[in-house]
Amino acid sequence: MSTIVMRDPLAEFLGAAEDGRLEYSYLDAVKLTGHSCPTVAGAYLATVEALARLYPGEVPERGAIRVELRGDLDEGVSGVLASVAGLITGAAAEGGFKGIAGRFARRGLLAFGAPIAADLRFTRVDTGRSVEIDLARVPAMDEDLTASLRRALSPKASVAERDRFARAWQGRVVAMFRGRA
Numbered sequence: 001m002s003t004i005v006m007r008d009p010l011a012e013f014l015g016a017a018e019d020g021r022l023e024y025s026y027l028d029a030v031k032l033t034g035h036s037c038p039t040v041a042g043a044y045l046a047t048v049e050a051l052a053r054l055y056p057g058e059v060p061e062r063g064a065i066r067v068e069l070r071g072d073l074d075e076g077v078s079g080v081l082a083s084v085a086g087l088i089t090g091a092a093a094e095g096g097f098k099g100i101a102g103r104f105a106r107r108g109l110l111a112f113g114a115p116i117a118a119d120l121r122f123t124r125v126d127t128g129r130s131v132e133i134d135l136a137r138v139p140a141m142d143e144d145l146t147a148s149l150r151r152a153l154s155p156k157a158s159v160a161e162r163d164r165f166a167r168a169w170q171g172r173v174v175a176m177f178r179g180r181a
Contacts, residue, residue, distance in 0.1 A: 002026075002177075004048050004088065008062035010097075010104040022062065026177075029084045037169070039077045041176045042135035043084035050122035051088070053131045063090035063106050066123040066130075068114035078112055081135075085120065086110055137179070138172065145169070 003025045012020030029044045030036045051060040067085045071078035073093075086092055091109035099105030114121060118132035141149075145168050151157055152165035 002048060004051060005059055006051075006062040006088065006090075007059045008090065010063055010090075010100075013100075013104065020062075021059070024088050029087060032083055032087050033080060036173055038138040038172050038176060039080050039135075040084060041173045042138065043081045044088075045176065046081075046120055046133040046135055047085045047088045047122070050120070050131050050133045054122060054124050054129060060089075061126075062088070063104060063109075064125045065089040065091055066109045066111070066121075066125060067091040068111045068116060068121040068123070070114055070116050070119055071112065073112040075112075081120065082110055082112070085122075089122070138176065141172075145172075
C-alpha cells in the first residue's frame, strides 16, 4: 500500500523530523482511527490523490492545506474522514494547534458543511489552488458478508466465524487499494 511523504515546517522547526519530512501510510490512519474499513481507506486514498494533484512533482507541505468536507461533523462518517485527512495534511478545526508567534497554525484549516459538490475539497493555502475529491467506490456488502457480519456479532460466534468475517471485511479494503493502484 502506498505511502506519502509530507514536509512539515513545524516538525522541522521543533526538531521532530529531519528536514521536516514525515511519511504517512495507511497503517498510520488505521492506528489513528483504531480500525481498518472502507471509510478509512477511502479517506486515505482521497487525501493521497488530492495531494498528488495539488503538488505534482513536489513534496506537499503539511500545515498549509485547507480541508473542507461537504458533510457536517455529526453527519455519517464525516468525523472519520476529517481525522484521516487531518492526520496527513495537518489541517485542524478550532481546537487545533494555534501556532507559534503567528507561524505554523493548523487551527481553522478544517471545516465541515462546506457548499461543495464532492465529498472533500483540499486547498493549498499558498496558491489558493483547490481540488475536490469524491471517495473511492466502496465494494458492496453482498449477502454472504452481511450474513457473516451477523454471525460474527453474535455472542455465540466462534473464533473461526469472526476470523472469516474479518478476512472478508478487509478484502473490501484491499479491493479499494487495488482499484487505485
